[in-house]
Structures are given as C-alpha cells and as structure tokens.
Amino acid sequence: MTHETPGDNPVEREWMLQEQAAKAERLGLDAHDEAKLQSYRAVVRVLRQPLDRDLPLDFASQVAREVRRQAADDMRLELYLSWVLLSVLVLALLGLVARYSGLVLSWFSNPWLMALAACFALPVLLGKLPGFHRRPG
Amino acid sequence: MxxxxxxxxxxxxxxxxxxxxxxxxxxxxxxxxxxxxxxxxxxxxxxxxxxxxxxxxxxxxxxxxxxxxxxxxxxxxxxxxxxxxxxKRIALFDPGQDEDASSPIDKLSDGFDLETAYADSEIAARLHQVIETLPPLQRTLLTLYHLDELSIDEIAVITGLASGTIKSHLFRTRLRLREQLEVFYGVAP
Known part of the structure; x- marks a missing residue:
C-alpha cells in the first residue's frame, strides 16, 4: 500500500497477509499457515464463491436476437424514408414538367433531340432484356 | 493487428x-x-x-x-x-464507514481455527450476509478482484478509480470481513 519497508508498517504487513491469502486460495495451496493467514483465507474462499443468482442460460442468444430485431427496425425506417424521398423527387419532377410544359413539348418536337435521346435510351433498354448480354471476348 | x-x-x-x-x-x-x-x-x-x-x-x-x-x-x-x-438515488459507498477502519488490526487476535471454519458452512453463509450489507462499490471491488481475478489496473480501467483508492477499499473491507469472521467464532480480542 505504501512505499515503506513491509516489516515496519502494520498496515503494510496486514495488506501483504491479505494478498498472501488471496494467492494461496487462487493457487489452491494447502492450508498449513499461521492462524491470522488462515482467517484471511477463509474470507477469500467465501469471496471466490459464485454469486447467488446468474443470468439465464440463453441470455447471449436473447441479446443477439434483440440486436437483430433493432437492426431490422432501423432498416425498415431507412427503407421508408427512402421511399418518401423518392416520392418527393418524382412529385418535384412532375411539377417542373407541368410548369415548363411548353419547353418540354418543343424538345419533343425537335427530331434531332429525340434521336439523341433514343441513342442513349436504346442501349440501356436493350441491356435490360433477358438473354441480351454481351458475350465476353 | x-x-x-x-x-x-x-x-x-x-x-x-x-x-x-x-x-x-x-x-x-x-x-x-x-x-x-x-x-x-x-x-x-x-x-x-x-x-x-x-x-x-x-x-x-x-x-x-x-x-x-x-x-x-x-x-x-x-x-x-x-x-x-x-x-434510484442509491449511495455508491458509505463515506463514514472508513473512519475507524484502521483500528480493527489491533482488535484482531490470532486464535482462529481454519478447520472449524471450513467445516461450518453457516459461517460462510453469515459472511455472505455481511458482504451483502457492504456498500455497492466495496462489494463490486471484492468480486472483481477475487472472483473474476482481475488485476488492480484492470479494475482501475473499469471503475475509473485510482489504484490506491481500490487498494484502500480492498484492504479495509477484507479487514472488516476478517473481524466479522472472528466475531462469529467468539474469539476474544
């Protein structure tokens, strides 16, 4: 406990006795010690006994299940929020189309713009078709 | 790693x-x-x-x-x-309890029979009762040190207490338990 010589200090001597008792019980040494040490060993032996209650045997699996349940709840919330965001974007797009319908119609009436759009859209649409995949090599 | x-x-x-x-x-x-x-x-x-x-x-x-x-x-x-x-407003430890904790060393005698102590499970039960009445912090420190066999440094990491404080709690509590043990046996101081 302090930095004095163990023999000089009664508190230090007592502490060392306690530690000696703890070590003897931990190592399961034979009990042929002096009476004072034996009394500490009796105390330590009681302190090393298991607690009167314990967690249920399936505690770990219960907690793991709860973690999975909470993760699934979080995932559901994320999915719900994604749908809400997507709906807002679609509505905004529709609003823009309605607001600038004249401009959009002029784009559709321009054949060159329509051809350009078809050039982009056609490969994408063809790629979605089943069995229409580029062969390697 | x-x-x-x-x-x-x-x-x-x-x-x-x-x-x-x-x-x-x-x-x-x-x-x-x-x-x-x-x-x-x-x-x-x-x-x-x-x-x-x-x-x-x-x-x-x-x-x-x-x-x-x-x-x-x-x-x-x-x-x-x-x-x-x-x-829940539960006190972690009783600050007044340590005040006279240095004196029990002098009160304890050497007249203790281990064979009888181990033979008597009632004594163990009574010691458990005394442990239950200890403040929560002392109880926990004793269990971590003796049952879980953690070092003082590991307990310091867990509790955030200084090593000296942990040693002091352990020392006084074990002394008190030893004193109680000898009281059960009716050993005259």
Whole structure:
C-alpha cells in the first residue's frame, strides 16, 4: 500500500497477509499457515464463491436476437424514408414538367433531340432484356 | 493487428453469424458480476446487462484496443450500473464507514481455527450476509478482484478509480470481513 519497508508498517504487513491469502486460495495451496493467514483465507474462499443468482442460460442468444430485431427496425425506417424521398423527387419532377410544359413539348418536337435521346435510351433498354448480354471476348 | 480481441471484434463488425452471441457469452459473467453486485436487484440487473450489450454492439466501432475488450465492456457495464443507481438515488459507498477502519488490526487476535471454519458452512453463509450489507462499490471491488481475478489496473480501467483508492477499499473491507469472521467464532480480542 505504501512505499515503506513491509516489516515496519502494520498496515503494510496486514495488506501483504491479505494478498498472501488471496494467492494461496487462487493457487489452491494447502492450508498449513499461521492462524491470522488462515482467517484471511477463509474470507477469500467465501469471496471466490459464485454469486447467488446468474443470468439465464440463453441470455447471449436473447441479446443477439434483440440486436437483430433493432437492426431490422432501423432498416425498415431507412427503407421508408427512402421511399418518401423518392416520392418527393418524382412529385418535384412532375411539377417542373407541368410548369415548363411548353419547353418540354418543343424538345419533343425537335427530331434531332429525340434521336439523341433514343441513342442513349436504346442501349440501356436493350441491356435490360433477358438473354441480351454481351458475350465476353 | 496482433491484439487477441481483434478477430472477434472484426467478426462482430462484419456481422458474421454468431459472432456477437459469442462476444456476449464470453463477457456476460463479468458484466453480471459488476451490475448485480452494484444493483443487487436481479431483474433490474438482467435488464441493465442487456442494455450494456446493446450499447457494446452500437459502440464497438469506437473500440480502439487501448485496453482489453473485457475492460472496455466492464467499463460500459459499470457506467450503466452507476447511472441506474444515480436515478434510484442509491449511495455508491458509505463515506463514514472508513473512519475507524484502521483500528480493527489491533482488535484482531490470532486464535482462529481454519478447520472449524471450513467445516461450518453457516459461517460462510453469515459472511455472505455481511458482504451483502457492504456498500455497492466495496462489494463490486471484492468480486472483481477475487472472483473474476482481475488485476488492480484492470479494475482501475473499469471503475475509473485510482489504484490506491481500490487498494484502500480492498484492504479495509477484507479487514472488516476478517473481524466479522472472528466475531462469529467468539474469539476474544
């Protein structure tokens, strides 16, 4: 406990006795010690006994299940929020189309713009078709 | 990383099947000892243990291997128990109890018969009763040191207390228990 010589200090001597008792019980040494040490060993032996209650045997699996349940709840919330965001974007797009319908119609009436759009859209649409995949090599 | 906890931590973070359950199984005894010793109410203690491991799962990415995983989880369990006790206004330790704790050394005698002590399980039961009446902090420190066989340094990480404070608590409490033991035996001081 302090930095004095163990023999000089009664508190230090007592502490060392306690530690000696703890070590003897931990190592399961034979009990042929002096009476004072034996009394500490009796105390330590009681302190090393298991607690009167314990967690249920399936505690770990219960907690793991709860973690999975909470993760699934979080995932559901994320999915719900994604749908809400997507709906807002679609509505905004529709609003823009309605607001600038004249401009959009002029784009559709321009054949060159329509051809350009078809050039982009056609490969994408063809790629979605089943069995229409580029062969390697 | 060569830390022995790394594979398990990585497996939990990668959501490997059964990894978190294994982590709980490996550390639930320590968690239970800390919380049950502090709180004493089995149902509350069980719920707080669950809360501890949910926090562990949520915060595992913040674990930096600065201490052993065991100590890190123990620290969370201790904090959860402490918060519960603050909510319930339960005192962690009795500050007045230590005042006359140095005197028992002089009162104790050497006349103690170990054979009789071990033969008498009633004495053990009575010592358990005395342990139950100890303040939560002392109870917990004794259990961590003797039952879980943690070092003073590991207990310091878990409780946030200085090593000297832990030693002082251990010393005074064991002295008190020894005194009680000899009182049961009717050994004259």
């Amino acid at each position: 060569s830390h022995p906890d790394s594979p398990l931590v990585k497996a939990v973070l990668a959501n490997a099947p059964g990894a978190f359950e294994r982590l709980v199984r490996e550390h639930q005894a320590l968690c239970w000892h800390i919380i049950y010793r502090m709180v004493r109410h089995p149902e509350d203690a069980r719920e707080l243990c669950q809360e501890t491991f949910l926090l562990v799962h949520r915060r595992l990415r913040q674990f930096r291997h600065e201490s052993a995983l065991k100590s890190w989880i123990g620290r969370i369990a201790y904090t959860v128990a402490l918060r519960h006790m603050e909510r």
